[in-house]
Amino acid sequence: MQKCELCDGNSFHVIATEIREGPGTILQCDTCGLVFQDIQQTENDLKQYYNEEYQKTNSLREGSVQTPKEHFDDSIRAFKAVFERIRPFLAKDKRVLDIGCGTGELLYMVKPHVAEAVGIELNEDFARFIRDDLGITAYAEDVNRMDFPDRSFDLIFCIMTLDHLPNPLETLSTMKRLLKDNGLIYIEVPNRGEALNYFLPEQNRKRFNTFFWHRAHYFYFTKETLSGMLKKAGLAANISCRHQYTLVNFLNWYFCGTPQKTFVDATSKSHLFAGESAFEKRMNGLLDKTEKEFQAILSDTCTGDSLCCIAKHSGK
């Protein structure tokens, strides 16, 4: 019998039967509301998935499989916002671990500011790129299997990774074990409560919902369920919200019900006009002003796409 990762309950209901990749089952716990995918994969299945399939079905450029370098170049822009959030915690004497570090974008930005940076990434090509091209230590291994001594790290990052894991609670416990007494953990996960899941015309909302459920994502957290899981792992957390995508992307979903072709466009192209006429320049200026207000609304109402969490030992 399946057991809820958060509350140990065993009563669930189906909330979706179609996911981005085709048929799939998304369940919600009747007791605590945790949302998760009904999928059983062994550790080897998971490694194989990230090494052979993930980059084909989750490319940052629809329809093309990117090299690690191409992925790094597209993805690093999006990490600038993450870097700004963690920058206050960096110092020359700190040891940093990034769990699910992709092609090492964040490690690359962080490394000059800390004593040591280490990455964990299941995709072996990515881990090799980090070692060979970025000159940063990286392991293609489950962090729960690593033999780092207890309290090894001052800072642990886990960006858009916890939701990919079949065992988030075990991994949070491992993070707590590896974290120094005064250390900090910074986590980002997709927000189940994001505006696009709720506030689109019905047909396009259904399309976005299907796009949101994702073979790679085992768990779909809200602020409440993420907070509950951190508490269960013995961590005290402060959770806020941000939105990576632009207002233009939101309007694209609102009116057309489709994603944009590339991640870079969807997260950085905030203008509608390419020309230099007076009309186009002023219209783009209007969008710039509106973009800031759009981001503020989603952050304040916790309806952005990402939950951002700073956690530390709770002392319990």
Ligand SMILES: [Zn+2]
């Ligand atoms: Zn539950």
